[in-house]
Amino acid sequence: MNGRFVFLKFLIIAAVISLLGSCKKPNDPTDSGDDPVLIRYRDHELKRSDLSEQAQQSLTPKDSIQLINNFIEKWLKDQIMIKEAKSQLSNQEEINQLTEKFRDELLLLKFEEKLIREKLDTSISDQELLDYYRSNKAKYKLESTIFRFVLLKINKPIADSKTLENLWKNLNQANLQLLNLYCQNNADICYLNPQKWYKWDEIAQHLPSKFISENTIESGITRDFADFNHSYKVRFYEVVRPNQDPPLSFFKDQATQAIFHLRKIKLLERIKNELYESELKNKHIQFINK
Secondary structure, X not given: OHHHXXXXXXXXXXXXXXXXXXXXXXXXXXXXXXXXXXEEEOOEEEEHHHHHHHHHOOOOHHHHHHHHHHHHHHHHHHHHHHHHHHHHOOOOHHHHHHHHHXXXXXXXXXXXXXXXXXXXXXXXOHHHHHHHHHHOHHHOOOOOXXXXXXXXXXXXXXXXXXXXXXHHHOOOHHHHHHHHHHHHHHEEEEEOOOOOEEEHHHHHHHOOOOOOOOOOOOOOXXXXXXXXXXXXXXXXXXXXXXXXXXOHHHOHHHHHHHHHHHHHHHHHHHHHHHHHHHHHHOOOOOOOOX
């Protein structure tokens, strides 16, 4: 037992030195292809490439030795258990059937992914998106207030306040980009995408509740207020409450994915039917009366 331990420890150290000393990655195209066998158990082999990932996960050679030691011990024990299982389980027909079933399912999954990747139409017109949304509006209900807005949380003292006020008066695309540059050096946080929808709990932490709350916001309002450390500028473009019809733009991503899902189902069903009809026509299917 002691001799085995010394030999295994020596083997592990040699493997770690070899792995850590190599500058090449396992998939490096310049690799010579040399992948020596480190351990052999009956007909099974553990190669250096099998241990490369274990060595790369650790920070020090000592850690690598421990990781590789654990990996080798587990690999050997697993192989021994598998050998015992094969010898003691005489009826392996169920396992073979499950293996074949899993293989078929995996093969089918990969083939469907290939068909979807090559044949699925991924273009969706605005009208198609709108028609889907109108037909399925009942599925899309708001659970909380949503809004589109712009927020500046400026650090005090305010730097270049005149420039800031001029940019704030006209929030066109060019000025929003300039405000973004201003915020990088002078603000705690800024929200500068007026087309994006938010929920109140996503931004409430950035606004003092004594000045503004979910119940007081409305479409079109602009507010300026300040506390001890910050000056706030906020403008709400659109506010939608849970009892109102939600805008399509808020659910656009969900609706798009739903349309894609329906297309995938129809595409795969069409291809299955075409293949089925082809096999019937070529008389590759036989219905046998018993």
